Every structure is written in structure tokens, then in C-alpha cells.
Amino acid sequence: MPQLFHISDLHFGAEDRAALDWLKQEIARGRPDAVICTGDLTMRGTVREFxxxxxxxxxxxxPVSIEPGNHDMPYYWEMVSRLRRPFARFEALRARAHSDLPLGDVTLASLPTVTPAQWRINWSKGCVKQPALNAALRRLEGAQGLKLAACHHPLVDADTHGTGSTRGGRRALAALAGAGVSAVLSGHVHDPFDLNxxxxxxxxxxxGAGTLSERTxxxxxxxxxxxxxPETGLSVAVRAAG
Structure with a gap:
């Protein structure tokens, strides 16, 4: 029976070292098949944090599968880098540390929801662009077993303190449901949730996964x-430090 750990929002630069050490112990004890990280690995998107x-x-x-978060781009004071090469540092990290899931009966489709700029005041919110959704749907074509999608922002807001306010999220959810996806994994709001x-x-x-940073x-x-x-489907358990 495959087991995965879903983590998010490590925010290196504001990380909780005790929580990260605890997660490492949990992995050593539980021996999951892989980890899925749904973004915000850094706080300000600096080379040192990456x-x-x-x-x-x-x-x-x-193996760790890595998605980008809105904090994983150069911050606003590096606007030229943010607009010209927003994901260069993230892609360097991904080339170094990312692995596809080593499971034949679980397919994970990446659905980026972050953008360096958009036509609203808060650029940290989510946005699903059609090319990204099309790529995710192509990844799922012909897949058998459990189908998952991973993104940073919740595609629709859950009952949490934070919000994703993801543009195009409901349309994307409908398309993913039509493709047979069982669940969409995300982060961003720093509190766990599990909704149908x-x-x-x-x-x-x-x-949604919570955070492993100081920003609880x-x-x-x-x-x-x-x-x-296959007999029982997907089960989810939230594991909290302390």
C-alpha cells in the first residue's frame, strides 16, 4: 500500500528548525514511499534560502516531488529578475532535489498556480492559466490507479484563516474531476484541510497541508x-508537531 507524506510552506528564511527535525524523524520512522511538497520552500526566494x-x-x-509557491520567486525589490526569470532559482532547486513519484499505481500531475504579476493588487494569490491546466490534463491521460494533482494555492477556498482566491480554480477543478482526479493537494494557507x-x-x-515554518x-x-x-481508496491523516 503506497504511503506519501504531503508537506508545504517550509519557508526557509523563516523555517521552524524543530519542526523540520521532527519531520525528518517522522520520515525515518514511517518510511513513506515519497514526499510531495506543494510550494513556498523559501521566504524571499533568495539563493541562500533555496x-x-x-x-x-x-x-x-x-524521493521528493516539488511544486513552486508564490514565495519561490524573487521578491518585489528584485522586480527585474522577478519579471524576466521568475522561476530560475526554483528550477535550479528542482533540478537538484526533485524526483517524480516512484509509484506505478499513483500518478501526480503538476498544476502551477503562481505567477510573477497579475491584474490585481495582491500578486500572492493563485491563478490557473490554461496552458498549465492543459499540461496537467495531458499528464493524466491514460493513467491508471490513483490520480492526484499538486499545486500551491487551494483551487477553491477552504474554511481556513488564509485564502488562495485562485482565479480559474473552479474551472480547473471541474476539468480535473472530469479527468478522474481523486484529490488536489495544495498548501499556501498554513492550515490543513480536507474537503469534497x-x-x-x-x-x-x-x-491542504499546513506549514513547517514559524508562520503558523x-x-x-x-x-x-x-x-x-485500491480497495479502500485514499485516506488522509494530519500529523502535528508537539
Whole structure:
């Protein structure tokens, strides 16, 4: 039975070292097949923060699938870099530390929801662009077993203190439900959630991981443990530090 750990929002530069050490112990004890990280590995998108995040992820000793978050771009005072090469530092980290899931009966499709600029005041919010959605749907074509999608922002807002306010999120959820996706994994709001959402193509589950940084909200640092069996489907357990 495959087991995955879903983590998010490590925010190196504002990381919680005790929480990161605890996660490493949890991985050593639980021996999951892989880790899925749904973004915001850094706080300000600096080279130093990305280096620290890469060192940590590699030290886990198991495959880690990595998504970008809105903090994983050059910050606003580096506007030229943010607009010209927004994901260069993230892609360098991804080349160093990312692995595809080593599981034949689980397919994970990446759905980036971050953008360096957009036509609203708060650029930290989510946005699903059609080319990104098309690429995710192509990844899922012909897949068997459990189908998952991973992004940073919740595609629709859950009942949490923070919001993703993701433009195009409901349309994307409907398309993913039509493609047979069981759940969409995300982060961003720093609190875990697990909800079923009705779409025009049927129900789909949205699952959010908390944070492993000092920037906690309603819940302590945490991660999600995902277990899958064809007979019983996907089960999720929130594991909190302390």
C-alpha cells in the first residue's frame, strides 16, 4: 500500500528548525514511499534560502516531488529578475532535489498556480492559466490507479484563516474531476484541510497541508500522511508537531 507524506510552506528564511527535525524523524520512522511538497520552500526566494531548502530535502533520503509557491520567486525589490526569470532559482532547486513519484499505481500531475504579476493588487494569490491546466490534463491521460494533482494555492477556498482566491480554480477543478482526479493537494494557507467539492463533472477532493515554518496560523506545524489502497481508496491523516 503506497504511503506519501504531503508537506508545504517550509519557508526557509523563516523555517521552524524543530519542526523540520521532527519531520525528518517522522520520515525515518514511517518510511513513506515519497514526499510531495506543494510550494513556498523559501521566504524571499533568495539563493541562500533555496540552497538551504535543497540541502534539507536531499537529507530526507527519499524521493521528493516539488511544486513552486508564490514565495519561490524573487521578491518585489528584485522586480527585474522577478519579471524576466521568475522561476530560475526554483528550477535550479528542482533540478537538484526533485524526483517524480516512484509509484506505478499513483500518478501526480503538476498544476502551477503562481505567477510573477497579475491584474490585481495582491500578486500572492493563485491563478490557473490554461496552458498549465492543459499540461496537467495531458499528464493524466491514460493513467491508471490513483490520480492526484499538486499545486500551491487551494483551487477553491477552504474554511481556513488564509485564502488562495485562485482565479480559474473552479474551472480547473471541474476539468480535473472530469479527468478522474481523486484529490488536489495544495498548501499556501498554513492550515490543513480536507474537503469534497462538487463540480459539473462530479465530486473532487481538495487536501491542504499546513506549514513547517514559524508562520503558523490556527494549527501547529504539521504534515499530511496519505495512504492509498485500491480497495479502500485514499485516506488522509494530519500529523502535528508537539
Amino acid at each position: 540552497d538551504a531548502a535543497g540541502d534539507y530535502l536531499l537529507s530526507l533520503g527519499i 467539492v462538487e463540480t459539473e463533472n462530479g465530486p473532487i477532493r481538495i487536501i 496560523r490556527a494549527t501547529p506545524p504539521s504534515y499530511n500522511r496519505l495512504d492509498y489502497a
